[in-house]
Amino acid sequence: MITQPRVFDDTHLPRRLLHREQAVDTLARAFDPTLRGDRAEDILLYGPSGVGKTALARHTLDRLERRADVHHSYVECLGTSTAGVIRAILQDLPGPDPASNTPLEDLDLAMRDRVDDPLVVVLDEADGLPDAGTLSRLVDVTLLSVIPICHDPDDWLARVDDDVRQRLHGHEYGLDRYGVDELADILEVRAHLGLAFGSASRTQLERIADDVAGVARNGIQSLRAAAEIADERGHSSIHDEDIADCYERARRRIREANLQSLPFHHHVLYELIRRAGELEAGQLHERYEAVADELYHGRDQTPIGQRSRRNKLDKLQEYDLVAADGANQHRRYVVIDEEIDSPLLTNTLDILTHHQ
DNA sequence: ATTCCACGGGAATCGGTGGCAA
DNA sequence: TTGCCACCGATTCCCGTGGAAT
Numbered sequence: 368m369i370t371q372p373r374v375f376d377d378t379h380l381p382r383r384l385l386h387r388e389q390a391v392d393t394l395a396r397a398f399d400p401t402l403r404g405d406r407a408e409d410i411l412l413y414g415p416s417g418v419g420k421t422a423l424a425r426h427t428l429d430r431l432e433r434r435a436d437v438h439h440s441y442v443e444c445l446g447t448s449t450a451g452v453i454r455a456i457l458q459d460l461p462g463p464d465p466a467s468n469t470p471l472e473d474l475d476l477a478m479r480d481r482v483d484d485p486l487v488v489v490l491d492e493a494d495g496l497p498d499a500g501t502l503s504r505l506v507d508v509t510l511l512s513v514i515p516i517c518h519d520p521d522d523w524l525a526r527v528d529d530d531v532r533q534r535l536h537g538h539e540y541g542l543d544r545y546g547v548d549e550l551a552d553i554l555e556v557r558a559h560l561g562l563a564f565g566s567a568s569r570t571q572l573e574r575i576a577d578d579v580a581g582v583a584r585n586g587i588q589s590l591r592a593a594a595e596i597a598d599e600r601g602h603s604s605i606h607d608e609d610i611a612d613c614y615e616r617a618r619r620r621i622r623e624a625n626l627q628s629l630p631f632h633h634h635v636l637y638e639l640i641r642r643a644g645e646l647e648a649g650q651l652h653e654r655y656e657a658v659a660d661e662l663y664h665g666r667d668q669t670p671i672g673q674r675s676r677r678n679k680l681d682k683l684q685e686y687d688l689v690a691a692d693g694a695n696q697h698r699r700y701v702v703i704d705e706e707i708d709s710p711l712l713t714n715t716l717d718i719l720t721h722h723q
Numbered sequence: 724a725t726t727c728c729a730c731g732g733g734a735a736t737c738g739g740t741g742g743c744a745a
Numbered sequence: 746t747t748g749c750c751a752c753c754g755a756t757t758c759c760c761g762t763g764g765a766a767t
Contacts, residue, residue, distance in 0.1 A: 448753075466742050468751045648729060675756055677730065694764045696728045 368594045368604075374561030375591040377584065381556060384426050386549040387419065393540055394427040394514075401437040401485040407512040411535045413520040414542035417584030420516045423542065424489045431487075439487040445495035452501055453478050456488060475504055482508050490515040494523060502531040544581030551576040553583060554590050562594055567605045574610060585617065592616040622707055625686035632671055633679045634709040635662055640689050641708065645701040652676065662712075 373379055384391060397408040412420050428439045440459040442452050453474040458464055460481045465474055488505060490496075493515035505513055507530075517523040520539045524532050545553065554572040567590065575593070579585040593613035597605045626637065639654050640646050646654070652673055659670035671679075680700065683689045690701050 450752075466751095467753085468741055468743095470751060671755090672757060673729090674731085674758075678756090681731085694729080695766095697765075698729060 368563050368566050368598050369561060369591070370563055371561040372591075374557050375587055380422055380425055380429075381553075384419070384423060385552050385556065386545060387423055387542075390423055390540065390542060391427055391430075394423065395431070397512075397538075398427070398431045398437070398487065401431070401487070402435050404485060406485055406510050407437075407487050409506075409512050409534050409538050410514050411520055411523070411539045412514055412516045412542070413518060413523070413539060415518065415544060415582065417582040418542050418544055419583050420542055421491055424491075424514055424516065428487060428489065437485055437487070439489065441489045441491065443492060444490050445492040447496075449498045449501040449504065450474055452490070452496075453504065456486075456505075457481065460486075478504075479508055482511050485510045485512070488513050493517045494519070500528060503528045506531050506534050545576070545583060546581060547573055547576045549576075550579075550581050550583060550586050554586055557587055557590060561591075565604055566594060566597070571605055571607070571610055574607075575613075578610075578614065588617040588620070589613045592620070619704060619707060622686070622688055622704055626688055626707060626709060629682065629686070631666065631668055631711060632675070633683060634711045635659075636676060636679050637683055637688055637702075638709050638712045640683075640700045641702040641705060644705070645699050647696070648698040648700065649696060651700060 369375075394410060397410050399407075401407045412424060414420055425441070428441075431437055432439065438459070440456045442455040444452065447455070450471045453471075454465065456478060457474065460478075462477075462481055465477060469477075486508075488511060490502075490513060494517045496502075502513065502515065505511055513534075515523065515535070520541070524535060527535075551569065551572040554567075554576060555569065558567045558572065571593075572590070575586055575589050579589055589610075590613075593605050593609045596612055596616065597609040600606075600609065602609065626634070629637075635658075636651070636655065639651060639658075643650075643654075655670070655676065663670050680689070680691070684691060688703060688707070690703055691698055692701070693699050
């Protein structure tokens with residue numbers, strides 16, 4: 368039933384962005400000065416995840432680049448540093464890439480040196496920047512303009528330095544979830560491009576759009592999952608019962624991918640919680656210490672201390688794999704989907720369960 | 724009121740990497 | 746080749762905070 372799987376990829380960019388006409392206009396206008404060789408206006412793009420912030424920025428900049436010889440740089444900020452951001456920008460500019468141990472100040476100088484035409488820098492996941500001063504360095508470059516993408520603009524503005532706040536203040540642009548009709552339109556295009564003819568009815572697409580509350584990413588992944596389930600059940604088109612079951616699969620797939628992307632330490636903590644169902648913080652640490660030596664034996668990594676474990680647990684929560692509730696010594700960690708196990712630890716059931 | 728304990732921000736530190744100059 | 750330096754991500758150390766139990 369799925370004829371073009373790529374259509375459902377997170378990175379797939381449609382030719383037209385439906386129901387984002389005003390947003391595209393606003394961004395395009397902000398880029399206008401570049402056509403005269405001036406710096407573009409900055410825009411702080413915000414909104415909940417999965418509603419197309421990144422797609423909007425990429426789409427509009429692609430269009431700009433086709434219209435004029437204006438360059439842009441796309442930087443994924445999550446988990447990177449100031450130096451990392453500047454490096455990413457330099458990579459997109461002509462000239463040699465700097466050595467990996469080049470001092471930050473030299474990177475900064477190189478960037479100032481090489482930006483001699485208007486440059487638009489998209490900073491995706493800008494809430495993930497650990498250092499508040501990163502943006503100041505960018506904003507200080509004459510012809511460089513920024514498009515930070517974040518979830519909460521007030522939060523974000525509160526954390527950056529004054530100069531950046533002044534530049535972005537009044538230049539916020541928010542995207543909201545789609546309406547049911549709007550998202551159904553979007554899903555219709557994907558179904559048309561990626562599924563066999565007639566696989567899904569308009570009513571079904573509207574139902575999915577409604578069930579995912581207008582979050583495009585979830586809608587698209589749910590549609591894909593529904594088509595897969597229909598295939599497995601031998602249906603020639605998507606049935607309503609396939610839709611009923613598609614959300615769980617879509618969510619589970621995201622969680623599985625999340626877990627896969629994490630390093631070994633996270634897996635250990637996750638499995639300890641999963642096999643217990645739920646654990647108090649104190650017990651969790653106890654068990655970790657009881658099994659750590661054995662589990663890490665023969666690996667190049669070594670067990671980590673409590674403070675680091677807390678950070679890993681934070682990450683597990685961010686990734687929607689475990690939840691925590693309760694304060695202080697009664698804090699409990701609960702696994703969210705017991706069916707999702709860590710492939711890295713499937714052979715260690717004995718070690719993990721012996722020490723009860 | 725005091726104690727207990729997990730939390731989480733921030734600084735210091737560690738180990739590995741890769742240029743670069745002697 | 747060797748020693749040195751800067752970087753960087755990960756980790757640990759230190760410590761103030763605050764809710765719950767005593």
